[in-house]
Amino acid sequence: MIRFANTVIRRLLLAACALALALSLPLQAQAGSRIKDIADFEGIRDNMLVGYGLVVGLDGTGDSLTNAPFTRQSLQAMLERFGVNIRDAGTFRTQNLAAVMVTAVLPPFARHGGRIDVTVSTMGDAKSLQGGTLLVTPLLGADGEVYSVAQGAVAISGFKAQGAAAQVTRGTPTS
Known part of the structure; x- marks a missing residue:
């Protein structure tokens, strides 16, 4: 049971580290293009x-x-x-x-x-x-x-x- 708990804790720590790393990356690195680069508001102009x-x-x-x-x-x-x-x-x-x-x-x-x-x-x-x-x-x-x-x-x-x-x-x- 203790061995199982240690494995679960290790997996949770590994998942938390992966999540923290993913959140620390800039948004541009995660997505190929930004919405503002490919979309226009209809009727909005100078x-x-x-x-x-x-x-x-x-x-x-x-x-x-x-x-x-x-x-x-x-x-x-x-x-x-x-x-x-x-x-x-x-x-x-x-x-x-x-x-x-x-x-x-x-x-x-x-x-x-x-x-x-x-x-x-x-x-x-x-x-x-x-x-x-x-x-x-x-x-x-x-x-x-x-x-x-x-x-x-x-x-x-x-x-x-x-x-x-x-x-x-x-x-x-x-x-």
Whole structure:
């Protein structure tokens, strides 16, 4: 009976060691492929967003209102929403603002109030967005619904420098 008990105990210890070894191995070593590698959730995807807005505070590098009439119209509409009527003001010139398209990708499981990165690109003849601030811009999905709002300082990834004899451009100062 004692010999039988010792054999059972040895087998239980051996089984416990084998189980502990199996549990300590990474899951990838146990399975040939992971579920996330071979399965997709139907209807779960990124959402492309787009909006139209104005960037203000440019140091003379914005749109010229004669070459970009949509910038002038946008400025007039924005100021009228704030109660400022400039339609009778005749001609006015400012090169401190630019009309821009704003694009973003909304991840499928984004939470309410979360932050996303947006890309701001000029539409008119602005030379640079450096130092600009994007005014509140609603971002629409493909269904026309507003999914997000963009606003804030614009960070550019390029620069343009010129002198009397040469000019250098790195990156895209208009995006």
